[in-house]
Amino acid sequence: MRLAVLASGYGSNLQAIIDAIEREEIAGQVQVVISDVEDAYALERAKKHGIENLYINPREYKDREAFDRVIVALLLERQIELVVLAGFMRLLSPFFVRKFRGKIINIHPSLLPAFPGLNGVQKALSYGVRVSGVTVHFVDEGLDTGPIILQDSVPVLDDDTEHTLHERIHRVEHRLYPRAIQLFIEQKLRLEGRRCIHIEG
Numbered sequence: 001m002r003l004a005v006l007a008s009g010y011g012s013n014l015q016a017i018i019d020a021i022e023r024e025e026i027a028g029q030v031q032v033v034i035s036d037v038e039d040a041y042a043l044e045r046a047k048k049h050g051i052e053n054l055y056i057n058p059r060e061y062k063d064r065e066a067f068d069r070v071i072v073a074l075l076l077e078r079q080i081e082l083v084v085l086a087g088f089m090r091l092l093s094p095f096f097v098r099k100f101r102g103k104i105i106n107i108h109p110s111l112l113p114a115f116p117g118l119n120g121v122q123k124a125l126s127y128g129v130r131v132s133g134v135t136v137h138f139v140d141e142g143l144d145t146g147p148i149i150l151q152d153s154v155p156v157l158d159d160d161t162e163h164t165l166h167e168r169i170h171r172v173e174h175r176l177y178p179r180a181i182q183l184f185i186e187q188k189l190r191l192e193g194r195r196c197i198h199i200e201g
């Protein structure tokens, strides 16, 4: 399957996906990595693996949809079948979601619907939850509101800082995201309203 990864930052989830592909745990290829941040380390990771990597500067476009139209055109040109958001820190426009409905997934560092949006790890820590976690979900027009594909919990420890908690969360993300991508590729996900049912076998 032809995958595209959109990332704004460090790209450790991108790396986990590339590694899982190399271990043949994901039956797909990352065709392109796109970032809205020029010096995102994710672009560097793509380069190292010989994957096409593109920086698109959001400031060159008048609004979110104009920016998204450029990305959508790039994805269509490359016949992308699944769009993977991996630390992509922008809300997609309804235009983008419509064009790839049911074919965009995101990873979020909390147990949604708790702590959506930016700084999910910090919000969970400040709130004082004893358990947080990771959510992989389909993307709809809302902010982290789409049907949930996989979740796993992560304990919050008394001496956690945002950094230590995020590290623990990252380890779970790197296991969960490749699994979710492979479930999608194997067509083992079926939507019943908001619920995403996993088809056995």
Ligand code: GAR
Binding pocket: 007, 008, 009, 010, 011, 012, 013, 014, 086, 087, 088, 089, 107, 108, 109, 117, 118, 119, 120, 169, 170, 173
């Ligand atoms: C991940 O923890 C991901 O869940 C989070 O950004 C981090 C990116 O890490 N995403 C969000 O907060 C989206 N709202 P990475 O660049 O090392 O993959």
